[in-house]
Amino acid sequence: MARKAKRDLTMEEQLARGPLDLPFLMLVLLLLGIGLVMLFSASYYTAYRDSKPPVNNNPYYYIIRQALFAGAGVVVMYIISRINYQHFRWMSPFVLAGAIGLLVLIYTPLGVTINDVTRWLKVGLVFGPTFQPSEIAKVAVVLFFSARLCKRDTEHKRRFTRRTGLGRTLNWLEKIGFLELVPYGVILLVVAVLVVFEPHMSGTILIAVGAAAVLFVSGISMGWFVGLGSLAIAGLTFIVFMTDYMTRKINIWLDPWLDPRNGGFQPIQSMLSIASGGLLGRGLGNSNQKYGFVPEPENDMIFSIVVEELGLVGGCLILLLFALLIIRGYWLALHARDKFGMLTIVGLITLLAFQVFFNIGVVTNLIPNTGISLPFFSYGGTALVIQLAEMGIILSISRQIPAPRKD
Secondary structure, eight states, X not given: OHHHHHHHHHHHHHXXXXXXXXXXHHHHHHHHHHHHHHHHHHHHHHHXXXXXXXXXXXXXXXXXXXXXXXXXXXXXXXXXXXXXXXXXXXXXXXHHHHHHHHHHHTXXXXXXXXXXXXXXXXXXXXXXXXXXXXXXXXHHHHHXXXXXXXXXXXXXXXXXXXXXXXXXXXXXXXXXXXXXXXXXXXXXXXXXXXXXXXXXXXXXHHHHHHHHHHHHHHTOOHHHXXXXXXXXXXXXXXXXXXXXXXXXXXXXXXXXXXXXXXXXXXXXHHHHHHXXXXXXXXXXXXXXXXXXXXXXXXXXXXXHHHHHHHHHHHHHHHHHHHHHHHHHHHHHHHTOSSHHHHHHHHHHHHHHHHHHHHHHHHHTTSSOOOOOOOTTTSSOHHHHHHHHHHHHHHHHHHTTSOXXXXX
């Protein structure tokens, strides 16, 4: 009996140590490498002109820090890829509780306000000066929802007594799937409220998108998405028009020239940067707009510098790499060993896809400014480490994809 238990354990270890998906890994590393090169090009002048500590006119400040975080992130990605992803099931409630706790801390003196919004926490020198808890919240919601919903097909519907009106009502709510959605709705509402009042509307949307992707693939009725989606859109519209901060963003998006020296300055300069790149670009390192025109070109607007230097062709090639990474991720989801692995990959890849879309949409003024960074490109050490950790989870799931049969 002991011998059989040992044999089963060895099989599980072998599954967890199978070959990871090389195409997915190569795409991640390729985007990371290109991102570091473009970050150095985009941030060199900004760092050189910044005399405030801790930059102190060091032109290599941003790239050195980002490279260190990239190295740490690759190590984290590798370590996570070696973990049996089944462990993430029992870890998910603790990760979610920790994420909610960090979001609450934003509203304490530990919260950091930048550009009139409070989205960051002071964390000292361990993880960098600040980081956004919403980055962890996105992953936590996906993991928790995936861990719970993967058991959906095996759970029996609850039955209540038919002798009372309350019992009959509960049976009807259970039949239409309302009671099943209540715990997920409560969790999503708590997280969303904590994020939306930072204010961080784009982060709220991303969290909702990740959760919706997992719920949709798990088999929740389409009617709920139509109804709740309409309610969410109405709620967002109300928040936009009742909040001066959001109303101002919408007006500037519709016509940046209403305030060309302040709110409209960034989108105007971003579009000029893209237009001046032409078909083949000015050449790597030869951007003019990064010399004090595009605000903080190493952050959300880095793609405008990419297109200016590499041209339309270079920008499209980078978008193609992102598209290939996303498609490969969904392919891994379709071939995952179990439903938990499939739901987790779908949630994480959907987050990545929408984050890329939001960032490119802002840079081209397709959508209002959201404050969403471009994965693997924008400066931000903690965000980069978390992104690579997400890729590590996907690689961990890829290790256990069953090998194709040879007939």
